[in-house]
């Protein structure tokens with residue numbers, strides 16, 4: 331049996347995370363939702379209603395049964411406390427936990443902390459806000475680029491402040507930055523709020539379409555890598571390791587299905603930043619022939635990826651900016667296993 335959905339709500343400073351949270355908490359279906367916020371005051375909670383002072387998590391029960399909790403120093407302990415908290419009058423177990431992260435944080439380290447809670451079998455996903463008014467203006471911040479690239483879903487905010495053509499353009503920008511993400515782009519605020527936190531549908535086992543034009547920001551590139559043949563597992567593992575080492579923080583996201591010699595099913599391979607989920611067989615029948623990796627990078631051109639050893643393992647197609655920065659060389663922080671979201 332699987333546990334609750336765990337949504338990491340990310341997005342740059344001022345992009346509308348707290349407003350989105352406040353709006354979802356006002357909905358009747360939020361009764362089985364818990365939220366973890368950095369600043370209790372942010373969503374208009376009176377600190378005085380927080381009833382647990384000494385425990386690992388300070389909590390408040392909202393009128394509709396939703397639990398609100400302040401992030402403690404230890405995320406795992408906070409989540410643990412939430413899942414075990416008594417909820418008077420609540421119908422059943424929590425169905426969803428939403429963590430609002432700081433506007434200047436990257437999702438990767440949060441996902442790493444969640445890996446220690448694997449026993450709860452939560453379905454973890456990353457939802458990022460994208461300010462329709464500002465668009466890609468914040469993409470020069472490495473954190474903003476990392477947030478969008480990590481997202482399974484990107485929600486356009488401030489749609490009420492822009493005209494329909496700008497909303498459509500913003501949708502295309504978001505899709506161009508991360509073709510793996512589902513995009514919620516609607517001027518209907520209620521639909522946007524509901525869509526932002528709905529359970530994610532499984533993704534088809536095929537490569538997403540690359541944007542027809544360059545990505546909407548010159549420093550962010552989306553590459554489609556296809557294996558040149560049927561590689562050995564060890565060669566793919568070495569290539570991924572070398573890619574993470576060569577790009578370091580410039581590797582924003584990687585996801586795909588790769589057939590390897592001796593395996594009946596393609597392997598689902600994915601990372602958020604350089605944090606890799608353990609590769610696992612992807613048994614979707616429609617994916618038997620699938621073989622592709624989508625690699626989203628910042629300041630890294632296709633030639634740099636093509637040079638990763640073993641060279642020639644993948645053939646590259648790419649869209650995006652030129653390599654602006656020289657390779658930084660292997661980072662000490664290496665790929666680390668995280669329990670990522672399921673195949674999508």
Ligand SMILES: Nc1nc2c(ncn2[C@@H]2O[C@H](COP(=O)(O)OP(=O)(O)OP(=O)(O)O)[C@@H](O)[C@H]2O)c(=O)[nH]1
Pocket residue numbers: 341342343344345346347348349350432433434487488489490491
């Ligand atoms: N008109 C309009 N204003 C919005 C919307 N979303 C957010 N805002 C405004 O934008 C500002 C920032 O919104 P927040 O929700 O606080 O953004 P945030 O991402 O939580 O910001 P940080 O906590 O600083 O990272 C506030 O003044 C909000 O009222 C929206 O959909 N429409």
